[in-house]
Amino acid sequence: MLEVANVSKRFGGLLAVDGASLKVAEGSIAGLIGPNGAGKTTLFSMIAGAVPPTAGEISFAGQRIDGLKSHEVCHRGIGRTFQITQPFAGLSVRENIAVGAHLHHRRRADALAAAAEVAKLVGMAGLLDRPAASLTVAGRKRLELARALATRPRLLLLDEVMAGLNPTEIGEIIGVIRGIRDSGVTVLLTEHVMQAVMSLCEHIHVLNQGRVIAAGAPSLLVTDPKVVEAYLGRAAAGRIEAGSRHAS
């Protein structure tokens, strides 16, 4: 449903994304992982239309979407959350979510009602009248999710929605994401919480220094020396490889 082909992004002298390609199948939960600064957020921003790619093509549901603006990409059916949360700080939780719901509801009353429904899905029903500025980190992450969900996307891009959450909160949000997928929404997520990635994702792409260095099922990737090296450095990769050779 989403196809990214040889996409690059250059910021001045820095090649943040370097010819990255990936595919996300409809109805799946796919992961995009990689160390800090690998280019995950930049790639998300390019898919979402917030940052124009320097090179490459992005297609969604069979149509080119690179070159579209953020709001146009949203109208096509892609929702995104921001790693650095971007709440409408002066508004209540309900009003925040209603802005997203307005995409499909012209009337204010309908958008507010839809917002309350979405809030239930992400476990924010009790916080609807709170000012967004008063939310905790976990609350803000949920709000990001709720707002994007309110636009009724077909593909949802989740940029580290678990960062800064405690284990209980992570457990809850994993349940929420599964529920979203089960309702028919395709999900592409980035995450540093490995246990979550491993349990949620059916397919994972590993990004390192802007390049996709590996892709496949989670169980296959943990033993891939390229992946281990990207995360832990060459020495560790060598030790682990030696260790597994001993064991076999």
Add this chain to the structure above:
Amino acid sequence: MNPDRIKLIAVPVVLAALAAAPLALGTGYWLGLATTTLMFACLAQAWNLLGGYGGQFSYGHALFFGTGAYVTAVLQVRLGLDPWTGLIAGTIAGGAIGAFCGALSFRYGLKGSYFALVTLAFAEVFRILATSVPFTGGGAGILIPLKVSPANFQFADKAGFYYAMLILFAVSLIVTLAVERSRFGAYLVAVRENEAAAAALGIDIFRVKLGAITLSGALAALSGVFYAQFFLYLDPHIAYGSGVSVEALLAPIIGGIGTLFGPLIGAIVMRALGEVANVWTDGAPGLNLALFGLLLIIVLRFLPDGIVGLIGRLGRRHA
């Protein structure tokens, strides 16, 4: 009761109170003062739509006020059209100038003080144009002939003008209420709060800002049209001077920025204060401006959301 419903009731109540005000104010000086206060409140309401709800601070709302005033004056004096046509033409011209100014600034992503400076520059350019082109009467100004008749938007008594202005102000208040309750209004506030998030939720930021400045320009022009009819005289400084622009933004900031009644409350407070200053200082010129400056500093320091915000906080404390 939810705030949406309170406002729906408050708007007719406030308008009814304003309609009854002449009973208390008599038909003399005070009614005249109330009339110009409403004129100023309408201009402030226009500024608030763009600046308060949309977060786009204009420093040149005289551009729209002056355009409304000049369009109706020139159409009457040079082309012999009636002032009601002038009212419509002036309002459309205000909206069109707003759209033009907005298209130029927002297309290039101008924000914050850059946008403010562009609006200021626009107003200055129009002031100079009004001074130099022949049909505006140039620096000497333009005089609308006195011909008292409601068909000619000139009234025999002050009450006539007061009610005419009240209707125009009601238009600006009801438009603001309608915006608050619409999708456009939700999008406008979202753009003010966070543009990146707004765009990600499907909002065309350029279109929303353009809509806001067009509407704001048209409403500000309404007050300009009224000015021309009320005083029957205009010059480039009155119409496009920075004093008008400053008043347009002070009232909403003092009254409560981005609130429905902030501009009206701010306008009343400022005009009342201006009167007090006049009495105390025997009409020394410029002192009211110094006083407004002081008031602005006090509001910015102690009441970031203006008088409406203060009332809200007191209300919650007693609730």
